[in-house]
Structure formats: structure tokens, C-alpha cells
Amino acid sequence: MGNAAIAEAVDLFAGLGGFSEGAEMAGIRVVWAGNHWRVAVDTHAANHPGTRHACQDLHQANWAEVPRHDILLAAPCCQGHSRARGKAANNPQHDASRSTAWAVVSALEYHRTPAAVIENVPEFLEWALYPAWAMAMNQLGYSLAPHIVDAADHGVPQHRQRMFIVATRSKHPLQLTLPKREHVPVSSIIDFSAGKWSPVEKPKRSPKTLARVAAGRARFGDRFIMPYYGKGSGLTGRSLDRPVGTITTVDRWAIVDGNRMRMFSKDECRAAMSFRATYILPRQHKLAVHMLGNAVCPVVGRDVLEALRAAA
Template identity: 70%
Template sequence: MRCVDLFAGAGGFSTGATMAGAQVVWAANHWPLAVKYHAANHPGTDHACQDLQQADWSQVPAHDLLLASPCCQGHSPARGKAHGNPQHDASRSTAWAVVSAAEQHRPAGAVIENVPEFMGWALYPAWKSAMEALGYTLAPHVLDAADHGVPQHRERLFIVATRSKAALQLQLQRRDPVPASTFVDFGAGRWSVIDKPGRSPRTLARVAAGRAAHGHRFLAPYYGSGSGATGRSLQRPIGTITTKDRWSVIDGERMRMLTACECRAAMGFPADYQLPPQHHQAVHLLGNAVCPPVARDVISALMAKI
């Protein structure tokens, strides 16, 4: 099966499609760095670096399956979605590129990934109607990456669109959870002493609460409720990996942030997947990515149906 990947980013959708046995023939993103590393990891794929709302879809090769992960920041509660915010309004509008691409090529299927709040977008009913006008029925699936062998709790929406009379609800096998201990390397990273001058009292309070709950080795996010107040056991999947450093590793009297390699493993990418050498760029790409094993399971199940 031939696929194209819109808003390809770090390449999680493309990697999952490859794992499922599909061929990714074309991928695009507006960020040159993302395109550079997508091409490095998927050298057999044709690439375009452009604003997809201005794309000439007639230049895209024929395909059977459209994969798309339009910008989620305007929908995500982590970034806010206030009406009238020009940046967020522009972010939400990227979803219309999916409609334009589907109109041109009418592939047998499409999978659109976003945060679950995407379905609460004021224009979601119009977007859904536009896809239906092209002959697609839509089946929303809200999936947690931890149910697909990824050592991370990451809940995302996958809309399966097919040219069928009835919406195609996929039956996906639930896999055993994988703990964070599988990817945390206590011999890696740059450590610092926890109790040092200038350390935030809030950080010290979180570490103290984590020690009381989990002992001397655990994870602690730098903000947020839940695990942000109590720490997180290494024997369960980590919480959501974001585009900026969030998770710290606590080991006795020392602490550090996750390395880019640990973030890559937490997202379910292969260990040899190439990333930018600059830590912040690698983390940004990973935090925006689709977890490849989730994409693999969705695409495999869809390929068996169409």
C-alpha cells in the first residue's frame, strides 16, 4: 500500500506505516529541519518543504492511504485555545489541507491524528461534513500509546476515514504496558545535586513527595498536577512527552532531565532513528510526533480492511 504523510514532522506516522508494511512515497512539512531528518530516516521517500495550505496536490504521487497530523497546538489544553488568538486560529486551520488533499486524490483511506480536543473545535462539524461530501465516513478512535507497547501514557485521537457506507471501527489489540524503567539510563545525562543553592522550593517539595511515594529512584515532572505533585514510579509508563524538557530523573541526591535518546525510546522510535544533535531541537521534534507503534497498529488494522 502506498502512503503519503502530511505534516510529517519527525516521521512517527511514516515509521509506523513502514512497520506495518506500507510504502511511504511522499512526505511534507513546513519546517526545513523536520524535512531534513525525515529524509535522513526515510531516504526512499520523496519530500517537500512547504506550507501545505498552499500545496499543489496534483504534484503529489498517487497513493492509497493519506496520513496526516495537522497542527494540534490550537486545540491542546496545554497550549490554550482561546478564541481570537491568531496563532491558534492559524494552527487549527491546517486541518483543511487534509480536505484539499483528499479532494484531489480520493485515496481509499485516510488516518488523521490530533489531540482529542480536535473534535471540540468550532469548525469540526464543517470539517467532518467536507470529508463526508468527498465520500468518506469517519470513525474516531481515542487511543493511549501505553496500550500499544509504548512506555508512555499519551492519549491521542486517530480519525479513520474510509470510502465505505459505514464507519470503520477498528478492533485493536491491547498490549501489555511497558514501564519507564526500560528506557531510563542511570549512566547517561548530566546530573546535578538536588539540594543546592538556588534550587526552586517547589522542585524540592516535589522531590520530597516523590521520595515518600516511590523511594530514591523515580520520575518527576517540572509542572502540572497529578504526577507533578507526587512523582511517578519507574515501574509504570511515563506521562506525555512534550516539545520542551518536562521530565526529570531522580536518583538519590542527584537529578537530571531526560536525554533526547530517552525521549526517543519513550516515544517508541527505533534506537537508531536519527535526531538533530541539538537537544532542544530533538525534543521539540519528538514531542510533536506520532508514536510509531500506535501508527503501526492503526495502519495494520486498516490495511486489512481496505
């Protein structure tokens, strides 16, 4: 499987399109993308007009309608695995979320694609049914090589740890040699001249927020970032000289600049995820942030796919 052999991809659970964007950055054409949510499909289509799109539950997909391809990309729903969202058993929503991974097996059973890359949170490997899922993949002839990757190590201005399983029809798992780049500070993506600022000391401001601001000022001076919820830097603030913490599906990161503060804009969240500045997002801030928080970082996807092509 040389470089020329990985020329076309399909993208399952394509969402906003981070995996597709990364594939195209690596010179791989995405010929088909599927997702159950119409907003996601329309947004993906606006950014990838040359790709065929399907809006459907991929559990019920007719894989005969999916064009031939060299590599399958998939980012099954992660909420049922994530510690941030809870992994309690007997939660029907989370059980359904976890079950989306079986669509990958179904697609590969039909197409027997030479390679696949599956992205999820690292807790995917702790899923009670992961051994059965892995065995099903093995029965189809795929060797699995999980890689735990922090986006910051790829020059993305965000610490975001995700798992990429490289599945190849080979006797042994294919361990990739991934690049490790210098960390990029979050200051590189913040526009202090833009956004909707408000006074730090305003009526009804939460005492917890004011305490976090005070702690951040004590450590970093007048300019820093801080999360509105969560542990760790939620209590201490965070330096602008470091990558931001994980971009989530709801507004989390606030910027403090002297006596004013605001949340990250959707453009800053897009940059923190390593999407190009021209990538089209939904107009509604809340919706854009939700989709960005669920996305694959394009630069990380590119690096994984380029390493796969080099190793194959």
C-alpha cells in the same frame, strides 16, 4: 481494499516522521512527505531517504505534484486544539494552527484516496469548525471513525492519549479492532549510567522542585521520576514501574536517583515515543525534544494501520 491494496502512503505534516515510521513498520511504503519546516523535512529525509519530500505550506500545495497513493496520513498542527497550549478564540496563531486540517480536505478532494488516517489531540473533535470539516469529508464520500488511543495500551512506555480518525470511502464508518498490550514501565528506557546529573541539594534549586523531590521520596524511595511542571504527578512523583506521562515539546520529566537528578535525555525521550534507537534526531537537545513532543508514536501508527488493513 485488501492488504495488498494499501501499499503506498503519503504523509502530510510529516514532522519528525513518526507516522511514516509506523507505516513502514506496517509494510507500507511512504512515497511522499510534506512539511513547512526545513529542519523537519531534512530530519525526515535523513531517516526516510527513499521518500520524495516537499518543504512548503500545505495550504498552497499543488496536489497534482503528489504521487498516487493508497492511503493518506496526516497529523495537522495540534497546538490550537490542545488544552495544554490553550484554545482561546481570536488567537491568530491558534486559528492558523487549526486551519491546517483543511489541507487534508484539499488533498483528498484532488486524489480521492481510498483511505486516510488523521492524528490529533482528542480536543480536535471539540473544534468549533469540526462539524463543517467532517461534513466536507462526508461530501467527498468519506465516512469518519474517530478512535481515542493511549500509547501505553500499545506497549509504548508512555501514557499519551491521541485521536486517530479513520476515513474510508465506505457507506459506514470503519471501527478498528486495536490490540491492547501490557504496559511497559519507564524504567525500561532509563540509563542511570548516562546523562548530566546534578545534586538535588544545589544552590538556587527551586523550593517547589525540592518539595516535589521530598514528596516522591516519601512515596517511591530513592528512585522515581517527576515532572517539572503540571498537575497530578507534578505534586507526588511517579513510579518507575509505570509508563511515563506524556512527552511534551519542552523538557518535562526529571529522574531522581538518590541525591542526584537530571532531565530525560533526548535518547530516552526517543525511546519513550517508541522510535527505534537508530532514528536520527537533531543534535540540539532542545530541538530534538520539541520535535519528539509533536510526533506520532510509530508503534501506535503501525498498530492503527495494521488494524485498518485487516479490517478493510
